[in-house]
Amino acid sequence: MLEGRIRYYENSGHGGRSSPLLRRNTHRVEKGLIMKPRRPVFAEGFILETVHAFNRARSTGTHSDEELTWAGDVLDEYFEVVSDTPVIRQARNVYYTGARGDAVPAEGERRTKSKPYPRSESPASAISFEDLFGLFVRRRSVRWYLDKTVSAELLRSAVDAAAQAPSACNRQPFRFIVTTEPASASRIAQCAGGTAGFSHQFPAIVVVVGNLSAYPLERDRHLIYIDAALASMQLMLAAETLGLATCPINWPDVDEAEKRIRKILKLPLHERVIMLIAIGYGDPASGVPYSQKKRSDMLVDEFPPK
Numbered sequence: 001m002l003e004g005r006i007r008y009y010e011n012s013g014h015g016g017r018s019s020p021l022l023r024r025n026t027h028r029v030e031k032g033l034i035m036k037p038r039r040p041v042f043a044e045g046f047i048l049e050t051v052h053a054f055n056r057a058r059s060t061g062t063h064s065d066e067e068l069t070w071a072g073d074v075l076d077e078y079f080e081v082v083s084d085t086p087v088i089r090q091a092r093n094v095y096y097t098g099a100r101g102d103a104v105p106a107e108g109e110r111r112t113k114s115k116p117y118p119r120s121e122s123p124a125s126a127i128s129f130e131d132l133f134g135l136f137v138r139r140r141s142v143r144w145y146l147d148k149t150v151s152a153e154l155l156r157s158a159v160d161a162a163a164q165a166p167s168a169c170n171r172q173p174f175r176f177i178v179t180t181e182p183a184s185a186s187r188i189a190q191c192a193g194g195t196a197g198f199s200h201q202f203p204a205i206v207v208v209v210g211n212l213s214a215y216p217l218e219r220d221r222h223l224i225y226i227d228a229a230l231a232s233m234q235l236m237l238a239a240e241t242l243g244l245a246t247c248p249i250n251w252p253d254v255d256e257a258e259k260r261i262r263k264i265l266k267l268p269l270h271e272r273v274i275m276l277i278a279i280g281y282g283d284p285a286s287g288v289p290y291s292q293k294k295r296s297d298m299l300v301d302e303f304p305p306k
């Protein structure tokens with residue numbers, strides 16, 4: 001956690017391509033933009049920090065273009081609608097002189113693609129509840145795979161789907177280390193406890209890694225587990241739609257295992273393994289546990305009780 005805090009303040013935990021501070025603050029500005037009623041003055045407490053983070057990110061030359069576009073679009077919109085105060089005027093100056101050239105962009109030049117939009121403009125989805133439920137039932141933990149290579153490209157598509165998951169303040173404090181080399185996959189899988197007897201035939205492994213450099217405060221240290229788990233679920237479901245099968249694998253807090261995997265993957269101290277996911281083409285002739293699921297009558301308690 002301490003190592004993560006240091007990296008947070010250096011803003012270097014995401015390989016120079018992403019800033020958790022910029023992502024969080026851009027998200028907070030977006031929330032201010034959609035507030036009902038929208039206040040004439042908002043985000044005053046952190047707007048200077050935000051434009052400084054934006055400028056810093058821009059100056060690295062390595063920062064993700066998409067992240068900069070999003071932050072820039074949101075900041076353009078913010079400065080267009082917010083009322084002036086001394087702090088906001090200062091932030092506006094820092095933003096337009098430091099980051100965007102020497103002038104406020106003319107009307108037609110403003111980037112507006114990634115700013116908030118009305119819910120009515122959300123992309124439509126043709127997936128029915130029944131279709132989705134069917135996918136959920138089809139996805140089961142599959143432990144036996146065909147001897148068939150999994151393409152890294154396919155896994156990237158699944159990761160793109162995983163990245164659509166919600167995360168606290170949209171920081172996405174995780175990454176996926178992917179190996180499609182069976183020898184490496186079983187070597188990595190053997191670091192975990194729950195794979196005895198079947199890890200030798202994993203065609204691919206995804207190591208889900210949480211990034212503690214996304215936070216300045218210890219109180220947020222659990223978010224890596226929540227955010228990465230939500231994304232991992234999407235990854236597994238997406239893999240299923242791509243013809244693949246998966247098995248999540250527990251990563252217990254065991255010192256020995258931690259040391260082994262850190263050494264293999266050269267993980268820095270501010271990153272923590274959340275879980276592993278075995279991936280491959282499921283062997284149609286092998287068994288899958290039935291895994292009965294609880295129904296809503298056991299899972300739901302209404303409040304106030306009826």
Ligand SMILES: Cc1cc2nc3c(=O)[nH]c(=O)nc-3n(C[C@H](O)[C@H](O)[C@H](O)COP(=O)(O)O)c2cc1C
Nearest residue numbers: 139140141143193194195247248249250251275291
């Ligand atoms: C966090 C987590 C850790 C798991 N660890 C293992 C594991 O180490 N070995 C294994 O064979 N299965 C593991 N599983 C798979 C579970 O056994 C499986 O999800 C559960 O029995 C329900 O079956 P289903 O996934 O087919 O619905 C894990 C699942 C989760 C969510």
